[in-house]
Amino acid sequence: MTMQLDLFAEAEAEERKNRFDAAPSIFDMEQRGYFTRLAEFAHWQAEYDNFDSISRSHAWHESLRIEGRVPTPQCRPVTLAASLGCGHYGTDYRDCQCVGRGGSVHRGACTGCSWEGPVRGCENRAAEDAQDHSWPSWRDLPVVPRPPAAGTSKAQQMTMQRWIDATAAACPTGWLVSGGPILTSRGSSTGTRHVENATPYGGYDMCVEGTYD
Numbered sequence: 741m742t743m744q745l746d747l748f749a750e751a752e753a754e755e756r757k758n759r760f761d762a763a764p765s766i767f768d769m770e771q772r773g774y775f776t777r778l779a780e781f782a783h784w785q786a787e788y789d790n791f792d793s794i795s796r797s798h799a800w801h802e803s804l805r806i807e808g809r810v811p812t813p814q815c816r817p818v819t820l821a822a823s824l825g826c827g828h829y830g831t832d833y834r835d836c837q838c839v840g841r842g843g844s845v846h847r848g849a850c851t852g853c854s855w856e857g858p859v860r861g862c863e864n865r866a867a868e869d870a871q872d873h874s875w876p877s878w879r880d881l882p883v884v885p886r887p888p889a890a891g892t893s894k895a896q897q898m899t900m901q902r903w904i905d906a907t908a909a910a911c912p913t914g915w916l917v918s919g920g921p922i923l924t925s926r927g928s929s930t931g932t933r934h935v936e937n938a939t940p941y942g943g944y945d946m947c948v949e950g951t952y953d
Contacts, residue, residue, distance in 0.1 A: 763784070763787075763788035763789075763796055763797065764797075765797060765798045766780055766781070766784055766797050766798065766799050767797075767798035767799070767800070767822055772854045772855075772856050773849070773850075773853070773854030773855075773856070774802075774818055774820065774849040774850060774851055774854075774856075775811060775851075776854065777799070777800040777801070777820060777849070778801065778802060780799065781793075781797065781799040781800070781801050784797045784799060785797075794823045795823045795825045798822055798823060798824065799822065800820040800821070800822045800847070801820065801821060801822070802818070802819075802820065802821075803818070803819040803820060803821045803846065803863060803866075803936070804819075804936050804937070806936075806937060809851065810851075811851055811852065812851045812852045813852065814852050814874075814918075815850045815851075815852035815853055815855070815873060815874040816850065816851045816852055816874050816919060817848060817849075817850065817867065817870030817871050817873065817874045817875070817921075817944065818848075818849050818850065818851055818870060818936070819846055819847065819848055819849060819863060819866045819867050819870060819936070820846065820847050820848075820849050820856070820866075821844050821845070821846050821863070822844060822845055822846075823843075823844050824843050824844065824845060825843070843861075845859050845860065845861055846859075846860050846861075846862065846863045846865070846866035847859050847860060847866050847869070848860075848866045848867065848868075848869035848870030848871075848872075848873060849870060850870065850873055850874060852874075855873055857869030857870060857873065862952075863933065863934070864932070864933065864934050864947075864950050864951070864952065865952055867934040867936070867944060867946070868934070868946070868951065868952060871921055871944065871946065875920055875921055877912075878920070878921050878923070878946065879951075881910075881911060881915075881921070881922065881923045882910050882911075882923065883923045883924060883925050883948055884906070884907045884910055884911075884922050884923065884924060885903065885906075885907075885924065886924045886938075886945060887900070887903055887907075887922075887938065887939055887940065887945070888900055888903055890940070900940065904916065904940060907922060907939075916939065916941055916943065917941050918941070919939075919941050919942045919943045920941075920943050921939075921943045921944035921945070921946045922938075922939055922943060922944070922945055922946065923946050923948055923951075924945050924946070924947060924948065925947070925948050925949065926947050926949055926950075927949075928949065929949055931947075932947040932949045932950030933947065933950060934946045934947055934950060934951075935947075
């Protein structure tokens with residue numbers, strides 16, 4: 741009986757290994773759209789295992805995981821990322837037919853429709869494509885101070901409210917509270933990443949030093 745159970749376990753392990761090795765790349769899947777991409781990646785993980793799934797599947801996945809994100813009635817910017825790496829070495833690497841040789845690529849996407857931007861080698865460019873889609877006039881915004889640190893103390897809440905009032909007055913009516921991006925300066929050429937979900941209303945903080953024309 742024990743030998744029979746061992747044989748079953750070996751057969752099951754071999755089947756899992758075969759499925760693991762046969763897992764396909766879904767980098768070039770035909771379906772488009774942020775939530776479609778995420779659902780396809782989740783399906784791939786359920787089918788072929790979570791281990792190293794980003795590199796093995798080359799799936800387009802969310803650049804920044806935000807719990808509870810849902811489709812929106814308006815176009816709103818997000819970004820997707822995909823890994824070009826693979827686990828092939830030696831002769832396997834020489835004959836490799838994977839989508840790339842390492843690193844990641846990015847593209848803008850939208851929570852309100854199936855739009856996707858072009859593949860970019862830079863996350864900032866992908867974020868800008870997404871802003872161009874959702875907030876076409878964002879490049880004309882005035883530069884404002886970065887949001888203060890959020891907190892629960894009365895002083896922190898008052899500081900945040902002053903920032904909200906001043907920034908809302910500088911931006912088009914309703915822009916800030918609708919989740920629109922803001923333009924800020926970091927004062928240097930480093931630390932210039934465009935930051936998602938950086939305002940109290942979920943908007944991007946777009947760094948002017950890291951913006952491309």
